[in-house]
Amino acid sequence: MTDQREKPISSRRAFLSASAAVAATPVLGVRAAQAAGHGLHRQAPDRQLRALLREIDPNRIGAIVTRLAAFGTRHTLSAQDDPARGIGAARDWIFEQLSTYAAASGGRLTVELQSFIQPVSSRIPVPTRVTNVVATLRGDTDPDRVYVVTAHYDSRASDVLDATSDAPGADDDASGVAAIMELARVMATRHTEATVVFAAVAAEEQGLYGSDHLAQQFRDAGADVQAMFSNDIVGTGDAHDGTAADPRTVRLFVEGVPTAETTAEANVRRSVGGENDGPSRQLGRFVHDVAENPQTGMKVRVVWRRDRYLRGSDHISFLLRGYPAARFTEPRENFAHEHQNVRVENGVQYGDLVEFCDFAYIARVARVNAAALWSLAQAPGTPTGVVIDTTRLTNETTLRWQRGTSADLAGYEVVWRETTAPDWTNVLAVGDVTAVTIDLSKDNVFFGVRAVDRDGHRSPVAAPRPAS
Numbered sequence: 001m002t003d004q005r006e007k008p009i010s011s012r013r014a015f016l017s018a019s020a021a022v023a024a025t026p027v028l029g030v031r032a033a034q035a036a037g038h039g040l041h042r043q044a045p046d047r048q049l050r051a052l053l054r055e056i057d058p059n060r061i062g063a064i065v066t067r068l069a070a071f072g073t074r075h076t077l078s079a080q081d082d083p084a085r086g087i088g089a090a091r092d093w094i095f096e097q098l099s100t101y102a103a104a105s106g107g108r109l110t111v112e113l114q115s116f117i118q119p120v121s122s123r124i125p126v127p128t129r130v131t132n133v134v135a136t137l138r139g140d141t142d143p144d145r146v147y148v149v150t151a152h153y154d155s156r157a158s159d160v161l162d163a164t165s166d167a168p169g170a171d172d173d174a175s176g177v178a179a180i181m182e183l184a185r186v187m188a189t190r191h192t193e194a195t196v197v198f199a200a201v202a203a204e205e206q207g208l209y210g211s212d213h214l215a216q217q218f219r220d221a222g223a224d225v226q227a228m229f230s231n232d233i234v235g236t237g238d239a240h241d242g243t244a245a246d247p248r249t250v251r252l253f254v255e256g257v258p259t260a261e262t263t264a265e266a267n268v269r270r271s272v273g274g275e276n277d278g279p280s281r282q283l284g285r286f287v288h289d290v291a292e293n294p295q296t297g298m299k300v301r302v303v304w305r306r307d308r309y310l311r312g313s314d315h316i317s318f319l320l321r322g323y324p325a326a327r328f329t330e331p332r333e334n335f336a337h338e339h340q341n342v343r344v345e346n347g348v349q350y351g352d353l354v355e356f357c358d359f360a361y362i363a364r365v366a367r368v369n370a371a372a373l374w375s376l377a378q379a380p381g382t383p384t385g386v387v388i389d390t391t392r393l394t395n396e397t398t399l400r401w402q403r404g405t406s407a408d409l410a411g412y413e414v415v416w417r418e419t420t421a422p423d424w425t426n427v428l429a430v431g432d433v434t435a436v437t438i439d440l441s442k443d444n445v446f447f448g449v450r451a452v453d454r455d456g457h458r459s460p461v462a463a464p465r466p467a468s
């Protein structure tokens, strides 16, 4: 290919060096910037990721979903000490399974039971012990940078306080638990640069209490959680309602205006826009970039809202604390199969049964998660301190940021798009610098900055905030 847009990086670097010689901050002429910038390419899975994706096993996922459903109910208020039935038995089984994965990790994967007493509150009539099962794969070179993936292992029947009726919760959310457990298994034998946390949380159905505790623990520890995903209802691409199945699509819900936006941030947004450039939106673009490909076999249908109407999930606990977060869920739900007692009524089967799950589908969703988490954990962290200079009125754009600390950091790329475009359309490699001036007006496009490592892994994009 001799496409003008495929200019090798070296020629752009040469131009930047020449510019840098005459100015403290490299200045890119508008014609040069437009020529060197080009349409973005998808980030293809690296060799290790391709091998990892092939290891994700639908049969193992099927066995996990089936086992979890066989605990009868996993209601948060159900028995905690019965070895066969109830949430306690499910908790201990998940812990044991994750511990066997940890045994193959050379000490990098550790598993803990994270318990607390939830006091009387909405949907919690008596003080109740809630336990998250948390597996942490410690990063080799950047262990303080954390990515979190969750699913909830509690289930419910029609009455949200009914702790005794059967509540198999196969799709909601044994499917998500199976996906993250299989992810933990295949990632445990590999080395990641950053830390990845796989958490089966409880009390989601009662009010997100488990994930609320998990997110607060990270907040209290000052943890650098750079992305979080909830996998909730990822059991099938077939709604079993007479509509055509859509087995190659997963939805990803990502909010626009941040849930935790401050008043000052809101004022900036009203002034110059940015409704579509919050950190979760950038995460959504990143997942679409790295996870929609032939190796996952999936289309990532990004939905620009925090969650579905009348519904929420554990990502909200992280959004409330300012962490970028998103929720995976199947393309079309059958509400007769969620939050319903198992029964047949007028010839219709109600209940969240294993027979409505598609284990190959869940495996593909797990591959989408794997592509996202692997790409995040192997790339440099999202750039920090990114600002757009507003010291004076000018038709140029000066961007500044702090240099990251990743051991294999190679440099940075500036991306931009028309303000009306949904995703980045142009990219410009600017080298290992912390400031650049581009002869394009910041009034007319949206800019972002991402980091690149020596292997070509790109970080999520950080949108600049104005600073003078």
Ligand SMILES: [Zn+2]
Residues within 6 Å of the ligand: 152, 172, 173, 204, 232, 233
């Ligand atoms: Zn759920």
